[in-house]
Amino acid sequence: MGGFHRKLERNAIGFVLAIIGVSAIGGLVEIAPLFTINETVEEAPDMRVYTPLELVGRDIFIREGCYACHSQMIRTLRDEVERYGPYSLAVESQYDHPMLWGSKRTGPDLARVGGKYSDAWHAAHLKNPRDVVPESVMPRYGWLQENNLRTNDLSRRLKAQRAVGVPYDDAMIANAAADAYGQANPDSAASNDVRDRYGAATNIRAFDGDAERLTEMDAIVAYLQVLGRLTDAAHAPVKTADASTAAGG
Incomplete structure (x- = not known):
């Protein structure tokens, strides 16, 4: 085997062709599934977009390295399904740019944290x-309560x-700044x-407990409270082959 490698590495053209061949195989494995993306991504007619406040809260989540x-x-x-809830579906992240998938678990997974805790709990935790999880190793983010939320660029976002x-x-787009204020001031x-713009199920309340000011805390709590709740697709009954056959007669 060693002799084969030595011969290959001394033959520049052969080595280049071998690299191209291996790269082509790897590229095919990654690219081919994209041709059937419409068949593999679930449908979610009830899926809604992030509000401006939730969207900027997501940006803060990324900015702070959460x-x-x-x-x-x-x-x-x-064990993950029993701890966190139904496994994640691709459709749930269709409006996430970039997606925040992964398996790094210094802290718990947040895919379904929306509605699990109160706004006050999230604000205190941040x-x-x-104060709420004595054994936590998470750093403090108290400045989020002090920072007024910048809204003049929300339309561009x-x-x-x-x-x-x-x-x-x-x-x-035109009313993004006003909608951010309105969501945190019921x-x-x-x-x-x-x-009217984002649906009756939209969370509208003073997320940081202070309706007089719009803060970065409002934004990130609003974002956390919709994780796993933009669609009910993951909670829909699974259709089995037998059930489909029976339904079809």
Whole structure:
């Protein structure tokens, strides 16, 4: 075997052809499944897009490096499903750019954390994790409560998302800043517009406990509270071959 490698490495043309061949095989394995992507990605008619507040909260989540310790991908392993809930579906991340899948678990997976804890719990946890989880090794993020949320670029953020396929319409883009404010201030007139644009199930409340100010804490808590809740596709009954046959007569 060693002799074969020595001969191959001394033959420049043969070595180049071998590299091309191996690369072609690897590329085919990765590219071929994309031709059947429409058959492998589930349908989710109830899927909704992130609101401007949730979208910027996701950006803050990435900015602070939260994704380095918390994955958002529940695998099909029994212990993961029993701990976190139904395994993740591809359709649940169709509006995520970039996707935050992975298996790094310094902290628990967050794919289905939406609605699991109250807003107050999330805010307290981000300010000082040890206050609610004594054994936590997570750093503090108290400045999120102090930082006013920048909203003057929200329309551009939505427009960039639309450029990569997220179906934001012109009204959503034009009213992004007002919708961010309205979602975190339920007593404002703008809150009704948020529901009209993003659906009746949209969370509208003072996420950080203070409706007078729009903060980065509002944004990241709003984001955490919709993880796993943008669609109910993962909770839909699984159709088996027998059931399909019976239904078809």
